[in-house]
Amino acid sequence: VAGELTLMPVLCDCWRCKLCGPRRAAWLVNQVTTLVHAERLTNFWTLTLVRHHDDVSDREVAAANMHLSASWNRLRTALRVLYPDFSYTWTREHTTARWPHFHLLTNVDIERGLLAKMWLEATGDSWIVDAQPVDSDRAARYLAKYCAEEATSALRPMYSRAFSHSRNVTFEPFRRPAAEPADWRIQREPYWHMLRLHR
Numbered sequence: 001v002a003g004e005l006t007l008m009p010v011l012c013d014c015w016r017c018k019l020c021g022p023r024r025a026a027w028l029v030n031q032v033t034t035l036v037h038a039e040r041l042t043n044f045w046t047l048t049l050v051r052h053h054d055d056v057s058d059r060e061v062a063a064a065n066m067h068l069s070a071s072w073n074r075l076r077t078a079l080r081v082l083y084p085d086f087s088y089t090w091t092r093e094h095t096t097a098r099w100p101h102f103h104l105l106t107n108v109d110i111e112r113g114l115l116a117k118m119w120l121e122a123t124g125d126s127w128i129v130d131a132q133p134v135d136s137d138r139a140a141r142y143l144a145k146y147c148a149e150e151a152t153s154a155l156r157p158m159y160s161r162a163f164s165h166s167r168n169v170t171f172e173p174f175r176r177p178a179a180e181p182a183d184w185r186i187q188r189e190p191y192w193h194m195l196r197l198h199r
Helices: 020-039 058-082 114-123 136-152 191-197
Strands: 043-048 087-095 100-106 129-133 162-163
Touching: 020 136, 043 058, 043 136, 058 087, 058 100, 058 114, 087 136, 100 136, 114 129
Parallel strands: none
Antiparallel strands: 043 100, 043 129, 087 100, 087 162
C-alpha cells in the first residue's frame, strides 16, 4: 500500500480505566479546589438514607439510589426557596455495604436541626444528616477523594452519577476537543492489534 499509516492511541476518558482514571482523578481534585475558592463552598454536608437491615439486595440498592436522587431533587428545590444563591457540588458514595449517601460542599451555612427536618420532609423516612463548616482546601481534597473513589468503584451502579454540581458553577472540560485532520478516523480496536495488522 502506497503512503504512510500513522496510528495513535486515543484515551477513553473512563474513570475505571487504569490509564485515564488517575488522570481524571487529578483533574477533579484541581477542579473542586478551584471551585471551592471561587464559590466559597466552605460547608460540608452528608445526607444519609435509613437502612433497615445490613444484608441489602441488588434490588434494594437500586431502589435506594433512585430514592436518594429523588429526595435530593426535592431538598434542592426547597433550599433554593430559602437560599436563592445556593451553590454546591456533590458526590454519591456507596459504603462497603453498598448503601448510598451524598456528600456535598456548599455555600449555605445551615443549622443541622433545620437540615435534618428538611431532609426528613424530602425523603419521608430519613433524618440522618451532618452539616459543618470546614477548611476549604482540605474539604476540596476530601470531596475529590470521595468523587474519584466512587467514580472508579465497582460498587457504583452504572446508571448512577458519581458527582455533579449546581448550574451556577462550572468545571473546565477534562480534555478539550482536538482539531483533527479531516482524513483521520477512529478505529475501535486496540492500537497494538492494529500495529500487528499493518506490519
